[in-house]
Structure formats: C-alpha cells, structure tokens
Amino acid sequence: MRFIDTHKDRWHALGGEDGPPVSINPAPHLLLDSNQWHAVRAHWPDGVPVGLKLANDEDIEDFAADLPRFGLVALHFPKWVDGRAYSQARLLRSRYRFGGEVRATGEVLVDMVPLLSRTGFDAAVLRHDQSIEAAERAISFFPAHYQGDTRDNRPLFARPEAAQAAVAKAAEFLNAGAAI
Template identity: 65%
Template sequence: MKFIAPHQDPWQRVVGEDGPVPHPPTVSHRLLTLEQWHAVREHWPRELPTAVEVANDFDIEGLVEDLPRLALVVLKFPKWVDGRAYSQARLLRSRYRFAGEIRATGEVLVDMLPLLQRCGFDAVTLRADQNLEAARRALGFFPAHYQGDVLQPQPVFAKVAA
C-alpha cells in the first residue's frame, strides 16, 4: 500500500475557469474530475498521464471504456461509514481488470486499510488526523483470510504441523 502525502502528490488537480489544459508547462500528471474528463476526453492526448476522481455514488461501469487511458482512479470516501467506494474498487479490479492505481481519499481511517487493500486499493491519502506508523502496522494485522479477495482469489491456509 502506498501512502500519499497531499503536499508531495505528483498528481495535480485541474482548476480554473477554462478547464483542463492538455500540455501545461510544469505539470505532467493531471487529476481531473469526472465532469472535466467527459468534457475533454475526445481531444485529450493519449500519451499524457491522466487520473480521474470519481464520487462514490457514480456507477463505475460508466468509466469502463476510458480505463485504458487512465493511470489512476481516485475513489472518494465522503464519510468513513459510507463504503460504496469499496465496491467500486472491487469492480474495477475484478470485473474490469483495471491495472492502474486505485487510490482512496477523503475520510480514510487506519482501521479501513486491510479491507481497502483486499478490495483492490493500492494507494491511500489518510485523513489528516491519522498516524502513518499505525497505518503501516494495520496492514500486517491479518496474515490470512478465509475468503478470497482481488489480490488472492482463493484463500491461502497455513499448513498445520501434525
């Protein structure tokens, strides 16, 4: 799991009245809202690394045709108790075979990390009050699971010495 510090994130949000500009002089990784992406995708350069931020109530199937052009999909957790982004990530990985980065943002707590990883997230931006060392430890709490996930479709059971 990659932990993203907002001030060190190479992906830059596109802001301004004119919308996204394909070739900015200083930024090579553009993070667009879904609305911005839909407005520019027809003429957006294919070689430009692009990311899209998606609300958790968006039907992820609406993004499927664009997935080959995206390097990153950012899924938002507006509240830590709203888990729809887990399902979005699971669909991106298992049904649509998205191989790019899937990042969780918003109200992302340390307690959520094991499930985020099992659903297909590979990067997170933790909520500001969360501890990075505690987050790293949380990923090691469960070495095996009874159910499969996007990383390991079949569970792996430890062999018991007889």
C-alpha cells in the same frame, strides 16, 4: 499499500469552482473529475498520463471504455461509514481488470486500511489526524484471510502456504499476549 503525502504527490487536480475550461493543456499527471474528463476526453492525447477522481455515487461502468487511458482512479470516501468506494474498487480490479493505481481519498481512517487493501486499493490519502505508522501496522495484523480478495481469488484453505503463515502469525500474537 502506499500512503500519499499530498504535498509531494505528482498527481494534481485543477483548481477553481467550475474546473478547467474545455481547452485545458493536456499536462501529465492531471487528476480530473468526471465532468472535467468528459469535457476533454475526445482530444486528450494518448500517452499523456491522466487520472480520474470519482465520487462514490458514480458508476464505474460509465468509464469502462476509458479505463485503459487512466494511470490512477481516486475513489472518495465522504464519510468513513459510507463504503460504496470499496465496491467501486472491487469492480475496477475484478470486473474491469484495471491495472493502474486505485487510491482512497476523503475520510480514510487507519481502521479501514486492511479492507482497502483487500478490495483493490493500493494507495490511500489518510485523514489529517491519522498516523501512517499505525496504518502500516494495521496491514500486518492479518496476513491471510479465509475468503479470496482482489489480489488472490483463492480462499485461504486453497493456499496451504498462506494458511500456515496465518496460523504462525496467530500463534505469535497469542504468545505475545500471554507474556503480558
């Protein structure tokens, strides 16, 4: 999982309340919302990287035909308790086999990072008060899970090497707690 510093990010959205005019210059690494994309998709040149940012109430299915054209799909969490973007990410990875970056934006908390990773996100813009160091630690807490995820659909018991790693990590955690 990568954690994005928005000040150093190569992807950038177009400003303005109404978005770009239909005749925008197709600059690389533009991050467009669905209305902006629909306005320019017919004449967007192949080979120019473009990203799509979606609200969590938009249907992934509506963009299925265009997914190969996107290098990034940014999914928005308007509140940390609203998990619809998890389902969108899962659909992108599992059903549509989207190979580009899937990024979490909005109210993204450290506590969400393990589930973000399991559902198909590979990057996140953390909320301003969240620590990247804590987020990196959160990923390492659970090295394996009983259920499959978007990276490996086989459950833990079907992956002996992962099961052994999980048992070793749990024993390490328990031994560290016993020494306190």
